[in-house]
Amino acid sequence: MKISLFSRSKGNGTSFEELLAPHVEPLYRLAFRFCGSQHGAEDLVQDLLIKLYEKHNELLKVENLRPWLARSLRNHFIDTLRQQQRSPIEYGHEARAEESGGHQSDYGADPAHRLAMTQLQESILVAMESLNEEQRTLVMMHDLESYTLAEIAEILDTPIGTLKSRLHRSRARLREILEAGTISVGSACLEERGE
Amino acid sequence: MGKMECTQWQQRLDDYVDGQLSAVDMSAMQQHVAVCPDCRVLLEQQDRLMQSLRTMPVPPLRPGFTPQALKLAVVQGQQRRRGFATGFSSALAAGVALWAVVTFMVPDRSLQPDGVAQVQLALYQESTVNLVFYSPKPVSSATLSIALPDNVELVGFPGERTISWQTALTEGQNVLPLPLRASGQVSSQLLASIESGGSKKSFHLQIGVFEPGSTSFPSPLLKNMV
Numbered sequence: 192m193k194i195s196l197f198s199r200s201k202g203n204g205t206s207f208e209e210l211l212a213p214h215v216e217p218l219y220r221l222a223f224r225f226c227g228s229q230h231g232a233e234d235l236v237q238d239l240l241i242k243l244y245e246k247h248n249e250l251l252k253v254e255n256l257r258p259w260l261a262r263s264l265r266n267h268f269i270d271t272l273r274q275q276q277r278s279p280i281e282y283g284h285e286a287r288a289e290e291s292g293g294h295q296s297d298y299g300a301d302p303a304h305r306l307a308m309t310q311l312q313e314s315i316l317v318a319m320e321s322l323n324e325e326q327r328t329l330v331m332m333h334d335l336e337s338y339t340l341a342e343i344a345e346i347l348d349t350p351i352g353t354l355k356s357r358l359h360r361s362r363a364r365l366r367e368i369l370e371a372g373t374i375s376v377g378s379a380c381l382e383e384r385g386e
Numbered sequence: 387m388g389k390m391e392c393t394q395w396q397q398r399l400d401d402y403v404d405g406q407l408s409a410v411d412m413s414a415m416q417q418h419v420a421v422c423p424d425c426r427v428l429l430e431q432q433d434r435l436m437q438s439l440r441t442m443p444v445p446p447l448r449p450g451f452t453p454q455a456l457k458l459a460v461v462q463g464q465q466r467r468r469g470f471a472t473g474f475s476s477a478l479a480a481g482v483a484l485w486a487v488v489t490f491m492v493p494d495r496s497l498q499p500d501g502v503a504q505v506q507l508a509l510y511q512e513s514t515v516n517l518v519f520y521s522p523k524p525v526s527s528a529t530l531s532i533a534l535p536d537n538v539e540l541v542g543f544p545g546e547r548t549i550s551w552q553t554a555l556t557e558g559q560n561v562l563p564l565p566l567r568a569s570g571q572v573s574s575q576l577l578a579s580i581e582s583g584g585s586k587k588s589f590h591l592q593i594g595v596f597e598p599g600s601t602s603f604p605s606p607l608l609k610n611m612v
């Protein structure tokens with residue numbers, strides 16, 4: 192049998208590249224929220240795509256790729272962070288990451304990016320460091336990257352009700368810090384631990 | 387202002403900024419903040435916060451990152467799979483025993499199954515390479531994929547680097563003719579794979595490029611001819 196080159200169905204978008212191309216930029220944005228540097232975000236996304244290639248068939252069956260991919264990215268980020276923390280060379284990062292509840296941010300490392308921010312936005316980024324990891328992740332996903340609560344419930348395996356009250360406390364905390372004009376990292380985390 | 391009422395509205399600040407209030411609640415809240423300075427201040431703070439959060443900048447994604455990153459993932463994935471397939475060929479054989487050979491337009495250049503196949507393309511000229519897929523039984527749906535190196539184009543698919551087809555296979559020999567054209571005189575590899583019913587076979591085709599004739603051709607003219 193001779194297979195015709197032009198018989199392929201373009202409509203079902205089954206190639207790996209066709210399937211993932213629309214998701215690369217949203218993943219990069221989310222990765223940037225997680226790690227705070229452009230370079231780090233690109234690396235995270237590239238590594239994730241390489242891992243995902245092995246799961247091409249599984250990806251084709253996923254009904255809603257957006258939360259599924261965000262969840263993969265987050266898991267990959269956490270794995271990467273753990274690996275870095277195990278490495279003795281990265282001791283400086285480890286100390287820092289523990290201080291801020293497992294979050295490692297390079298915000299401000301990129302001066303061009305910093306320029307585009309308002310003063311309030313800079314203050315907010317600093318204030319976000321005093322949220323705990325769960326709160327910060329939620330604010331990043333919901334308020335910065337516009338994932339819906341339903342999507343985040345899937346990404347974080349957390350009931351929507353819990354997310355709603357967590358979001359309420361996180362925003363209230365940010366408002367308080369910003370209005371007070373001073374930031375005290377230590378007490379903020381302790382107070383907000385209870386769900 | 388009643389403290390209870392304030393608490394009630396302050397609890398709903400999130401619903402307000404997230405657009406979750408009904409029209410009735412929305413106007414009731416607006417009426418309340420119009421007369422309650424405490425709640426008004428909170429609402430303004432919440433609005434400012436949300437505005438800043440929602441417009442928090444991200445450095446733009448480097449142009450070209452998306453296709454490059456996807457291609458790298460495909461190429462690395464295929465290389466890994468190839469390594470896997472050679473190590474576990476018996477496991478693969480348990481599935482549908484798909485395999486492939488490459489024949490060139492010149493009959494005596496037909497190639498051995500498996501291993502590295504090799505073809506020579508004349509620079510800027512269209513040459514047809516036949517990929518021959520063997521299937522021991524009819525297959526209703528198989529996916530054929532071709533990943534092209536940078537210097538080779540599939541005629542009729544300008545600019546596409548990875549091309550996939552869904553096709554049925556008959557028992558025995560299935561020929562996929564690929565009209566290829568090389569635009570750069572480097573040696574490179576084309577990756578081809580066939581996948582069906584959980585069984586996947588990948589192989590690579592080494593592509594050499596020669597300049598036709600002994601003198602150099604005015605390449606722009608040749609480019610326009612094909």
Ligand SMILES: [Zn+2]
Nearest residue numbers: 387392422425
């Ligand atoms: Zn009030």
